[in-house]
Amino acid sequence: MTVLKSSQSSLQPFNASARFPLMPEQTTYTYKLNQTQQDTLKHILRDGNYQPMKIEHTQIAARTPEVNVALYKSGKCVLQGRGATEFVQFVMEPLVLETVGLGYEDLLNPEAIAPHIGVDESGKGDFFGPLVTAAAYLDESLAQTMRDMGVRDSKSITSDDKALGLGRELRRLLGKRFALVIIGPEAYNRLYSKMRNVNSMLAWAHARAIENLLEIEPACPRAISDQFGNEKLVKNALMKKGREIELVQMPRAESDLAVAAASILAREAFLNALAKMREQYDAKIPKGASAAVRESAEDLVKKHGPEILVKTVKCHFKTTDQVLTATGHTRKDLPAEGQAVSRTSNFQYRRKKTPPAE
Numbered sequence: 001m002t003v004l005k006s007s008q009s010s011l012q013p014f015n016a017s018a019r020f021p022l023m024p025e026q027t028t029y030t031y032k033l034n035q036t037q038q039d040t041l042k043h044i045l046r047d048g049n050y051q052p053m054k055i056e057h058t059q060i061a062a063r064t065p066e067v068n069v070a071l072y073k074s075g076k077c078v079l080q081g082r083g084a085t086e087f088v089q090f091v092m093e094p095l096v097l098e099t100v101g102l103g104y105e106d107l108l109n110p111e112a113i114a115p116h117i118g119v120d121e122s123g124k125g126d127f128f129g130p131l132v133t134a135a136a137y138l139d140e141s142l143a144q145t146m147r148d149m150g151v152r153d154s155k156s157i158t159s160d161d162k163a164l165g166l167g168r169e170l171r172r173l174l175g176k177r178f179a180l181v182i183i184g185p186e187a188y189n190r191l192y193s194k195m196r197n198v199n200s201m202l203a204w205a206h207a208r209a210i211e212n213l214l215e216i217e218p219a220c221p222r223a224i225s226d227q228f229g230n231e232k233l234v235k236n237a238l239m240k241k242g243r244e245i246e247l248v249q250m251p252r253a254e255s256d257l258a259v260a261a262a263s264i265l266a267r268e269a270f271l272n273a274l275a276k277m278r279e280q281y282d283a284k285i286p287k288g289a290s291a292a293v294r295e296s297a298e299d300l301v302k303k304h305g306p307e308i309l310v311k312t313v314k315c316h317f318k319t320t321d322q323v324l325t326a327t328g329h330t331r332k333d334l335p336a337e338g339q340a341v342s343r344t345s346n347f348q349y350r351r352k353k354t355p356p357a358e
Helices: 035-047 084-097 140-149 160-174 185-195 198-214 232-237 257-281 291-304 308-312 318-326 343-352
Strands: 028-032 058-063 068-072 076-080 116-122 131-138 178-183 222-226 246-250
Touching: 028 084, 035 058, 035 068, 035 084, 076 084, 116 198, 116 257, 131 140, 131 160, 131 198, 131 257, 140 160, 140 257, 160 178, 160 257, 178 185, 178 198, 178 257, 185 198, 185 308, 198 232, 222 257, 232 246, 257 291, 257 308, 291 308, 291 318, 308 318
Parallel strands: 116 222, 222 246
Antiparallel strands: 028 076, 058 068, 068 076, 116 131, 131 178
């Protein structure tokens, strides 16, 4: 990439009132820069009319009255302030990134705001709680509002409170134009004991969410979801109405605004389900599948017996065997739907005659 030399006028502070009509009102941007882009940005900040700042772990940091710019040692660049959008438009894109897009997303990719459904899930990798799949509808009238709300892939939202708040706002915005398929632990374990494949379960849930939302938006022509397993799984799981829709499955589908909205709705529902479970059992119910999660499951088994696992966790996880061993039980102490393990784990069990370990 060629390093562009900036004119002196390009290096001056920005006029925050100079906004393009398509420009989203956003005050924070984050970019991952390669070495050439880092060098270009450092040149701009050193030679322009910027005031140096001291921020820990940065290569360089500077500010104007309108924007703070921090380039971290990792190559991550964070822009904050009411002038962040102008800095992106007039410096980052033309001089550093050498791309043009901000404020023109809808012109460059009109399909991004054309009517479509986004689908995503939450809870797949969590030992406790349900598997939640959400579908969200998007059209041009909803797109800008979602952007203004800060809708993005829920995995980039580190605060549960933020995810819960965004989920509530999205439900108010969408009204009936979203669908949730919540597979609680008991239903999850029954389904897994029959299907023995998480991707097949996900495909079924994605298909049901799409079908349910098509009852509200029957004319919607397209649905987008993340790519997992064989792409035919979801298509084959769709019923008559769903088979008339164009189904797009792609890696990192959360970059699509409708899929990002679905990811937030799914995460909100998952977090609410964990909160209800904590209240119901008066116990710690952490996210994920860490040592703390395992300890909480052991405490539940000690209080309620091994059968409680079928009601609270995804029993095919290897963690189940560790919890049972730690509490003096085996899978034989679980109901039939809790005895199913993944095919890999089942193979190991037959070969070694001992529960698989993580």
